[in-house]
Amino acid sequence: MSERPWTIERITEALGNPALAQRFLSEINRAPAHELLQVFARWERIAKDTLAAVERGHAIMAAEARGEEPPGEWIDVTDRVLADAARIRARGAA
Numbered sequence: 851m852s853e854r855p856w857t858i859e860r861i862t863e864a865l866g867n868p869a870l871a872q873r874f875l876s877e878i879n880r881a882p883a884h885e886l887l888q889v890f891a892r893w894e895r896i897a898k899d900t901l902a903a904v905e906r907g908h909a910i911m912a913a914e915a916r917g918e919e920p921p922g923e924w925i926d927v928t929d930r931v932l933a934d935a936a937r938i939r940a941r942g943a944a
Contacts, residue, residue, distance in 0.1 A: 856894045864897035866904070 854860060858878060862871045874893045881889040910920040 853869075856897070858890075859892075861893050861897045864901050865893075865901060 861874060865871045865874060874896075877889055878886070878893065906922070910922075913920050919930070
C-alpha cells in the first residue's frame with residue numbers, strides 16, 4: 851500500500867463507494883472534537899481493509915487469468931452451506 855498519509859480525502863477515495871464515503875464524511879463532520887481521532891481511526895481501518903480486499907481480488911483475478919489456483923488458503927464449506935439450507939427448508943422457509 852501507499853506510504854501517503856491518511857487524510858479525510860484519502861479515506862473517502864479508498865472507500866470506493868459513494869454511499870460509504872458519504873457516511874464517513876457525515877460521521878467525521880458530526881463527531882465532537884474529543885471523538886474525532888477515534889472516528890478517524892475507525893474509518894482509516896475500514897479504508898485499509900477495503901484496499902487490502904481489492905488487492906486480494908486483483909491477485910485472485912490475475913492468478914485465474916494465468917490458469918493458476920487463486921493464492922491463499924481456501925476452505926470448502928459446501929457441506930455446511932448445504933446443511934444450513936436443508937435446515938432452513940425443514941423449518942418451512944422458502
